[in-house]
Amino acid sequence: MVKIIEDVIDFLKSVPPFEFLSDEVINSVTVKTSLEYYPKGTYILLQDGAPSEFLYVIKKGGVKVFRRVENEDIVIDYRSEGDSFGFVSLMSGDKSRANVVAIDDTICYLIPKDIILGLINKYSEVRDFFLRSFMNIYLDKGYREEQYKRSITSTVDKILFTTPVEEIATKEVISVTENTSIKEAAKIMCENSISSLIIMDSNGIPVGIITDKDLRKKVVASARNVDEPVKNIMSYPIIKIDAKDFCFEAVVRMLKYNIHHLLVIKNGKIHGIITNHDIMMLQGLSPITIVRDLEIQQTIEGLINASKGVNIIVGNLISQGAKASNITRIITEINDRIVKKIIQFAEREFGQPPVPYCWLALGSEGRKEQTFKTDQDNALVYADPSPSEQEAVQKYFLEFTKYIKESLLKCGFPPCPGDIMASNPKWCQPLKTWKKYFSQWIYTPKGENINLSNIFFDFRGIYGDLSLEENLRDYLLNIVKDQKVFLGYLANLAVRNKPPLGFFKTFVVEKSGEHKDKLNLKIKGIAPIVDIIRLFSLEKSVRETSTLERIDSLRNKHTVVRDYADEIIYAFEFLMLLRMRHQYEQVLQGNVPDNFIDPESLSNLEKKLLKDTFQLISKLQDILIERYKLMII
């Protein structure tokens, strides 16, 4: 083998998507590759300039990809060794969409267009890679430029790879014959509010399509006589796609032919039309649209439908590289919205409640740390009624909460196995009873009481009279802060689960059972941090419930947090994101999300971060043991 070719092969092998290819294939790519040198400051591709004829893979140096919009440079990305650029205009072939400038002396391997197209057609890994990396640049073409940056930095969500075309295609296809006049065709399009019309020949075979664009460009702009037949302005041939193909296939074809409409064929017959707009809608589900959508729903069924996109949003956010805390914040916002809506429906159903009440979220929901739809954990507190109305009030709220529980279930929130729900009479109580519960748990911290306090003390008011929540929190923080015995019990709980890191820096994983060789991220990583931070918050009368907000509030109040705040935040974000990604994979595969991660599936960097995280937890636990040493049992 020739040494210089070998070097290129070795390089490409370390770079996605070539790493997925066999040596032979890489070799065949290499012999068509050229090496180009761009001194610092060279414009390699120009916005709106000629399309790229190559895929540029950076061997050395780096480039800045940016767009100039209204005299302002929007940096889209920086790419460095092993990254590539030039793909989108290579695929679409019309024009380069951004400027690419060398920010250092840069050497690139240039792989010719036909080689890349060949790889994309032949190897799904290559296709998937490029689609994920670059496709949104194409899809947002119709969007306003200001939105460019936002969507360009996001990657195509898995949904493109899992949704068959037929699911989102417009089923109703309206067609006309090729001799129909332009005027008539435009009228039909208006009447049906459609943006495209299929043109059939005399044998009923689709031969072309006219779209809004054709009418604009070929009729209005060129002052064509509208009595001419549509065949004079139709676009052809019409590109087809099978109904069973996944949406990314549709994207590939739109890109390849630089068109926005595809004819969907099912069992040899016309089934519908799919447009780039359909695809944008599919992946463009934004948290804002969901929230807005939820807001206008008036029935449980409507809510169920509107809340369907939540998992997609989470997936989008994950693939966009959002921070875990931002994702959980958005999920919290959406879930809170669903709960509020359901409670409003319940009020509508049962009439206004006899006394003020407040709906409380508990556990992870209370801490705003929910990821995917998890068990219901909630409670209800109502204003103390007079003894005479007690019974009626109790009855009202039990029916009320039962309705809410069932509605939440319909929306995909399974009931809590431990029955910690407002529908359980025990957890649907007046304020005074709640105070009694809290004081009992704190003054006699044993067994179940400790566990309950861990769940309930993260309570957060979601709906109703929030002064009830405030009142209860004042009470709690007031009685808990000097209860050294109780806090000692909590400390004991927080150090109970040692991080799974032995002295030899290898992971200690589950030894047997279904999750053998897996790591329970929640119990071994997330829970210890949550527990430690809750303990500190109760010590220092912090009112926040979310772990990250608690850390921020504790910065100036607690010496341990002061010293470690940034590290803890980083570790917590990392663990949450790992868990979220894992659960998202499971959701996509149709499995129930769990917390068991296979350490071997992590990248080396992630393994290292995880070890650092566990070392931090271990350190915090040691500090805790030191501070509470008399209390540890």
Added chain:
Amino acid sequence: MIKFFRKSKEKKLISQQMIIDTNFVVVDTELTGLNEFRDNIIAIGAIKMIGRTIKIGDIFYRTVSPSTKKFRKESIMIHEITPSELEKCPEIKPILKEFISFAKDNIVVGHCVNLDLSFLKREIKSNIDYNFEPFSVDTLLIYKWLIKKGILPSDYMKNNSLENIALSLGIEAKELHNALSDAYITAQIFQKLLVYLANLKILTLGELLNIACPDICSYQDIAKKEAYQL
């Protein structure tokens, strides 16, 4: 005389050609020694370029059985091809023919290209009776010219070896003294030097040849000798 005439006529034709559209072949040879009359080629490495673009797949590399059996110990030390290895190599004739068809109509580029060319010309003439008379460009001459122009630092003047020049320009120089690797390194040097020339608005082949054609320049012999004092 006729040859000279032909060449000068061609030269007019190509002098206006743009460098970026020009086909180059970057060549390096490994030799049994440096004596033009006694020593022989044992390997030819070449890689094509179009303007500044290096065509990685467009390469030529052959080892040949030298017509002289006399090996110099010191050259074995340099290129690490042992006599016994060369015994197995094919005859030079067909390889020279292959090389000619590979390099045909390209401008030959090399580090001290005259040395390689003089061996190639002689071997080609004596083995297959063909006059190999390509235009040529010496990267060392461009390098020295850029130093004189003050574009490259003057302390680079001491650099003559391929390795030092490569390093001074930030080019990785590995697998030195393999004809193809050396040709590849030379190509990368040429690539960078052409950028400097382009910055000076030197864009046509004619201007390039004026700077870097060893036939025209006077100090090539000195350069050659300096370069090979390894």
